[in-house]
Amino acid sequence: MIALKPQTFGEAGSVLKPFSGPSTLVVSIMAGTTIASIEAACGGSVVRAMPNTPAAIGRGITVAVAAKNVSTAQRAVADALLRATGSVEWVDDESLMDAVTAVSGSGPAYIFLLAEELARAGVEARPAAGTCHKTLRAKPSPAPASCCIDRTPPPPRCART
Numbered sequence: 001m002i003a004l005k006p007q008t009f010g011e012a013g014s015v016l017k018p019f020s021g022p023s024t025l026v027v028s029i030m031a032g033t034t035i036a037s038i039e040a041a042c043g044g045s046v047v048r049a050m051p052n053t054p055a056a057i058g059r060g061i062t063v064a065v066a067a068k069n070v071s072t073a074q075r076a077v078a079d080a081l082l083r084a085t086g087s088v089e090w091v092d093d094e095s096l097m098d099a100v101t102a103v104s105g106s107g108p109a110y111i112f113l114l115a116e117e118l119a120r121a122g123v124e125a126r127p128a129a130g131t132c133h134k135t136l137r138a139k140p141s142p143a144p145a146s147c148c149i150d151r152t153p154p155p156p157r158c159a160r161t
Contacts, residue, residue: 066090
């Protein structure tokens with residue numbers, strides 16, 4: 001598993017290469033670092049993956065793509081590792097990774113910003129500050145609202161009806 005800031009990978013990749021053979025499964029969660037770059041730096045059978053922030057609490061989503069030389073067994077191992085942080089969606093075309101990652105990766109940040117702004121607006125309305133923060137954590141709040149999106153057909157605006 002390679003989990004580095006992409007700018008540090010150039011140096012680290014060469015250190016990893018002696019530990020990686022052609023059949024070594026290499027799972028990368030480095031943003032914007034292509035399969036070709038990872039293969040060139042450290043070899044192996046590469047799975048490129050990008051989890052989002054809720055992965056830290058086991059409720060994230062990870063988008064992943066496997067290099068052509070990744071076996072079915074290796075993909076299953078990678079899938080099991082990645083599922084420890086939530087659900088996994090596989091794409092067949094690496095060129096989709098940046099767009100899909102932008103949506104799944106940025107989505108939680110927008111929810112966090114929305115919650116911050118709701119709390120700020122509530123405090124400006126002058127109730128006790130603690131009350132505003134408690135109501136955001138209560139139901140209904142952003143988390144249960146996101147569950148509504150899960151339970152309605154696309155697009156997300158259908159959850160408002």
